[in-house]
Amino acid sequence: AQSVTQPDIHITVSEGASLELRCNYSYGATPYLFWYVQSPGQGLQLLLKYFSGDTLVQGIKGFEAEFKRSQSSFNLRKPSVHWSDAAEYFCAVGGGSQGNLIFGKGTKLSVKP
């Protein structure tokens, strides 16, 4: 079955510290992978995507993610977190021409001053 797992429901980091949010997926074909961020009262904004090529992808706001096929993972990283990064983050997997996405349940990020 196709699925996305984000093992961490809530993470708290200090401002300036590094961040890694985990995402594991199960998908029968070549996956397209996405990370979205949702700030309070807002819709989902695309941070980055992967569908081929270099397995380390750069996104907006200083985020990057690495696709590891052997581990079925697509973890999101940022070297130095800012208070404005506090939000909920969603990993999603999709594929094929239909473009339907399967979302993880999200990881809420809190940032300590």
Next chain:
Amino acid sequence: DADVTQTPRNRITKTGKRIMLECSQTKGHDRMYWYRQDPGLGLRLIYYSFDVKDINKGEISDGYSVSRQAQAKFSLSLESAIPNQTALYFCATRGQGRGQPQHFGDGTRLSIL
């Protein structure tokens, strides 16, 4: 102006009422989607449409219906609202082509008393 606009942004109504949520887009995308978001459950797909004449059920379509009035407009209806349909609803669009991301509106927060 937002590329994907949802109206209303907030709605409180009573059990048994008919509700329509509207979505319009200026991105020129042919594919449109309706999701609901519940705390701790991520986003779940209700309906999706690839063009005006192509509408498909998603994971949780029971109790919902949709109408694709034009390429740019996709409405979601609750014929007889019930309290467990209280949620945050998102509309999304997607262009054609492999690996294209979905683009989200800001959501409609619906409360059913």
